[in-house]
Amino acid sequence: MQNRITQLFSIKYPLIQAGMVWNSGWRLASTVSNSGGLGLIGAGSMYPEVLREHIQKCKKATNKPFGVNVPMLYPEIEKIMDIIIEEGVKIVFTSAGNPKTWTPFLKEKGIKVVHVVSSVKFALKAQEAGVDAVVAEGFEAGGHNGREETTTFTLIPMVKEKITIPLIAAGGIANGRGMLAAMVLGADGVQIGSRFVASEESSAHIKFKHKVVETEDGGTRLTLKELAPVRLIKNKFFNQVQELYTQNPSVSQLKNLLGRGRAKKGMFEGDLDDGELEIGQISGLIHEIKPAAVIVEEIIAEYEKVKKSL
Template identity: 80%
Template sequence: MTNTITKLFNIKYPVIQGGMIWVSGWRLASAVSNAGGLGLIGAGSMYPEVLREHIQKCKKATDKPFGVNVPMLYPDIEKIMDIIVEEGVKIVFTSAGNPKTWTSFLQEKGITVVHVVSSVKFALKAELAGVNAVVCEGFEAGGHNGREETTTFTLIPMVKEQVKIPVIAAGGIGTGRGMLAAMVLGADGVQIGSRFAATVESSAHENFKKTIIDVKDGDTHLTLKELAPVRLVKNKFYNDVQELYLKKPSLEQIKELLGRARSKKGMFEGDLEEGELEIGQIAGLINDIKPAKEVLENIIKEFNEVKALVDRF
């Protein structure tokens, strides 16, 4: 399966694992890369030296390409970028910030840069900033999300019409059928988060993994738009947020309720009541916890089977 994305990253399949906070450590990234996709280490939940450790361990665990996902709203961004350069990482996905800030710096070091966007406007800005590709993330996605609430399958063709660089679809994709549908609409590849969160190699707490496979349609919701929109499983913390909204709170009151380390508490430490449980709508189709290699193989197998069926018509 060769196309612009497999050539860009030198990988076998145009499948990128989402660089999720508290979930995407070196074990998951290396497993996905070894299976033929592109694994990403999620730097958003790592102190700089922890990131360095994960990069070094990933390099020992795979001889295949892998990258680092960097949300630019987090602190220590300069240290993180310096470590990425020092450790010889060749692929960086940026998000939650202006792509102009770091794209030239990274590309001058021989690093391929991809930026995550949630609208046509931001896709065009990313292209103008010189990124090598964009990830178009729709409303269905877990974690931090766009305010526009544009769904993946409407966003892909709109962006594809406007940009000349490769387009990677994200949000609500976790099966071979979903991958094929995204590519029919114009995507050159897909980025998959939630399905890889529920894998053996994911660094998520077992409580959170079990919650993922229990989630049904309607069990997640996009909230906290005043801060940074995030899709959460409906739990006690989510209900507390909704009760606060009834009182028409100030921004400071919302921040006070959120506090610090809510996502770590939920996804990494396994507190299913007080923690943020970030996951996408596709969780309603996730029914088991498997090795990342098996997940990727199943996605590609289904993609090929459905494509062959469609091609017959």
């Protein structure tokens, strides 16, 4: 299954495991890389030295390519980038910020750079900044999201029409059929997050994993757009946010309700009532916690089977 993405990253399958906060540690990343995809460590929920530890453990667990996802709003991003250089990481996915800020620095160090976007406008800016590829993420995706609410099905062909660099589709993809659909729309590869949350190697709390499996169609919603749009499972905290919206709240009131550490409380510590439970709409299609290697195998097998049957 060789194409521009497999060649860019020297991987077997054009399948990237998203670097999700509180979910994507070295165990998950190394397992996906060993299975033929590209595993990503999610730096957004790690102190610099914790990230260093995860990178070092990942290097010991796999001799395959892997990368690090870095949200550029991270408060200690200079330290994070220094560690990435020091540890010899060769692939970096950036998000939540201007790609011009770090792309030239990383490229000078021989690192392949991919930027996550939610619109054609930002895809063009990323290409102009010199990134090697873009991840175009639709409104269906879990976690932090674009304000435009453009769905993956419409975003991918629109971005494809405008850029020349490799394109990775994300948002609402959890199986081989979804992967094939994204490729038909013009993607060179896919980035999958939610499906890997419910994997044995995910660093998420087991209670959160089971909650993802239980979540059905309509069980998530995008909210908190005034701060940073985030897709959440509907729980006690989500209901408190919706109740506050009936009062036409200020940004400061929303920040006060959100507080600090909500995502860690929900996804990493397993507080299903008061924590942020970030997951994509595709959670309604996730019915079982499985080993990450099995997830990759099943996605690729279904992709090939459906492609052959068409």
